[in-house]
Amino acid sequence: DVKVTQSSRYLVKRTGEKVFLECVQDMDHENMFWYRQDPGLGLRLIYFSYDVKMKEKGDIPEGYSVSREKKERFSLILESASTNQTSMYLCASSQQGLPQHFGDGTRLSIL
């Protein structure tokens, strides 16, 4: 069974900090995704990666960057955290096409 693991369930950081969210998948999937989920807005794609060191901007990439040095790991980086980045962050993976397997999310609070 595919497992997508996000390193933290809850995270509290301060404004201006550099924040790292980590995601690991165990099925050798090509594609990995980062979404944020906000009430009333559904899920919005931040970044997508289709191969190691390859990335593509999603709908809301501003204020974020990503890193994919190994196939199984996809990191989301908040360069200088701001309060409007308080949200639930979801990582997903798929062998091809659309996201199929999601992690359980990281609830990030920026104070």
Place this chain on the structure above:
Amino acid sequence: QQQVKQSPQSLIVQKGGISIINCAYENTAFDYFPWYQQFPGKGPALLIAIRPDVSEKKEGRFTISFNKSAKQFSLHIMDSQPGDSATYFCAASYTGTASKLTFGTGTRLQVTL
């Protein structure tokens, strides 16, 4: 600009009843319409999906109905059970978008005893 509109925002259905969630889209280039189910504290899971070349797809108690001319699609949950209580998201995508999905805003379903 919201490209996929989902309704209702929340829904309460009695056990054994039919749950119906509706979505409407604007972009006629969309050609794949999945539904995701999300339980509290968990990430979404792909539930069922349809392409516009068919008008209906059924998997167990879950059915997607698709109306291409009206640019609408809906999820029907027959014989709804308390275990179906979750948030449901419709979504849409189109070929050539590098696997990007546009999600609806979600429907919180509660099935009561």
